[in-house]
Amino acid sequence: MSSGPGADSAPAPNHPNDDAPTTSLPQQAAKGGMFSSLRVRNYRLFFLGQVVSNTGTWMQRIAQDWLVLRLTGSSAAVGITTALQFLPMLLFGLYGGVIADRWPKRRLLLITQTASGLTGLGLAVLTLSGHVQVWHVYLTAFALGVVTVVDNPARQVFVSEMVGPAELRNAVSLNSANFQSARLIGPAVAGVLITAVGSGAAFLLNGLSYLAPIAGLLLMRTGELHKPSERTPRGKGQLREGLRHVREKPDLIWPIALVGFIGMFGFNFPIWLTAFVNDVFHAGAGTYGLLNTLMAAGSLAGALLAARRGSSRRRLLYGAALLFGLLEITAALAPSFWVFALLLIPMGICGLTINVTANSGVQLAADPALRGRVISLFMMVFMGGTPVGAPLVGWVTDTYGARIGFLSGGLISALAAMGIGLALARHVGVRPKLDLRRGHEHLVFVPRDRTDQPEPAVAPAA
Template sequence: MSTGSGADSAPVPATHDPSPAREKNTFSSLKVRNYRLFFTGQVISNTGTWMQRIAQDWLVLSLTGSSAAVGITTALQFLPMLLFGLYGGVLVDRLPKRALLLVTQSAMGLTGLALAVLTLSGHVQVWHVYLTAFLLGLATVLDNPARQTFVSEMVGPGQLANAVSLNSANFQSARLVGPAVAGVTITAVGSGYAFLANGLSFLAPIASLLLIRTAELHPVARTPRGKGQLREGLRYVAGRPELLWPIVLIGFIGTFAFNFPIWLSAFADDVFHAGAGTYGMLNTLMAAGSLAGALLAARRGTSRLRLLIFAAAAFGALEIVTALAPTFWLFAALLVPVGMCGLTVNVTANSSVQMAVDPAMRGRVMSLFMMVFTGGTPFGAPLIGWVTDTYGARLGFAAGGVVAVLAATAVAFALARAGGLRLSVRWNRGHPDVRFVPREELAAVA
């Protein structure tokens, strides 16, 4: 594709605040003290979160023997975002982010401690896991958009893209450690201690929020209470293709192509006949690729919609290839590039949307982003779980990849149409040259 064509045709404007030139440094935003504190607290909390995710999925699979039950657990955790996500964004635009995060992080820690007590006491049942997953989801309705928007208040617009990428690197770094520790913990002493570790890990982000210097923040004027703010946010996104189509793409991928708890637990248990340690190792390998993708995104410092389309198509194609891998070690090795492409999709979509949105609308737009990314899981996870149970882990995994490829293709054409582009297929020195070009250029050639 040419530099001015394809998915890049819809321009991505800078944020509305003036900003200095972005530093070409992978870790430049960590020079900001407040963000450095926040980042450190999140590393600890995210490690606990990944421990709980692995322990939760394995506990449900152990209690029920059903991949569909794992899918139901995942669906219940993300159902609140689907039901209330947009309203959460309205509240986030109105409320002080730091105080809100202190409440949500405390609530999320309590859900981990409650599940730990139930499991360690020997009274845990599947419905307990379902309930705590749903309660955790309720807290994330406010926590996710508040964390997304609070980053811009800590670092300012000049470091926003870098900080968004480092947030993802933070999450993926924890994903390297958490599953491995969870696998050892589950094997040695049981799932209950993994839940306990997660509950206690929330003390770190709470402490970091309390230590933040409010005078050094870049506060955005809070939106006053008023009527029609939800509709206003939806109209704002609908009128801007550079926001709308990345959100549509991330919705399809989040709903159907990010169901790794279902697929990896099924491959570990049913295909390769291994235990919790192997399940943790598979998650760790994919996290290694995701971390590499996050650090590359932080190094780039910019987000292009063309990269988003390419990464989404590659992600889907790799899922299909991985699903068909005949041996365990080939399957495990392919999870590294799957993780890299998946994380590139997530970070590129997230940062391109944040950089294009008016700061006064950021809470509502990011809530819509998170709602479609995670809120589709209540539909996708049970469906993918049923396909995996009925037709096998390989077909279930491949089905998610097919959806990602089709969605990337459809969104590429939608963005091209919005930018006044047409698909051009030519032969250049004996090789096909496929790209999107302006309609005027194509007509002149014809």
């Protein structure tokens, strides 16, 4: 990723005490306030453009899922659509990172945002003309996924050029708040449009919404961008170089492994929510939009809380992942609609906390010259795992019902959080310690010592 002065200082070492932050942030980042990065003009333009296009994206996402369900009557078909949209990230994600490290990010984003808008307009024409078929939706989802391969790392990396390293974590959190704010508006508008005039109007508005970020990019003052890291020239072994960098740093590989499991099995909400609305609650598109809005409200709260924090701790990431899985299990067993619906709010908080904490931690721990490749690997694992998980989760949901499908995703997420968290604790030489005394932190990690070593088999149990 590109960076400003001082951004290429060495990331924080692995601390023996898990209470230490996962990354070492400059002090001014912690003191700037919840919206400190919005003081930067270029980032304000970027942020406002993303508000508009993200709203359109959520409108299309809801309309697309509902259209596929109506055309096929199958949750597995919704899963295939989701899989096709993220399949290019799985296949080509690392190459997107290489491109982001080689080329100017602003120029790349002008190209990718234009292409994304054209995919929305193309699907709108097919739907409004009455000629849309499910394979058209599949093809459009795959095309958008191809664009995303380059757009995601370029957009993530460009944030540092706009705000610099001191405000990076705040800007990452506000980007998530931006996305989740749009998630509050988009599904509600999509529900009204689908009910009133059909899915085509939502696709049309999404295509037009990309005019806003394109205008924002064109209006930026390039002289005010932070100096990017030196561009990576063409050469052999650049993918292997990025992978080796991740493999050698626990602050990179363990968070990426965690979001891989959760992205593959825990974030299949289009499948589960459409199935619950259609098969469990026997409702329509308006209810589906409402459930997405409630989850977005929780995600927005999680993003704003993340923006207030000056640093992240490892236990926050793994604790949020464990709680996320437990909430999914609880929601799968919810006895009524409103219990299910209200559980989506804390689920959204935990899901967003996982995303922001892992994303900002990975970016700050990576070598600046390799950030494009590192963040593309992060996004490839997080988003690209969906093509593997979504059809399987869709099949389980169709075969055994919405509740079993949702419960299985939550169980895998919770087990991944516990397993990877304990593996990391052992790697850095700490162990969990429970303290139930009043006024004390109930769960802390302390250095391992000789008494922590396994006892011989003949020794009595402690």
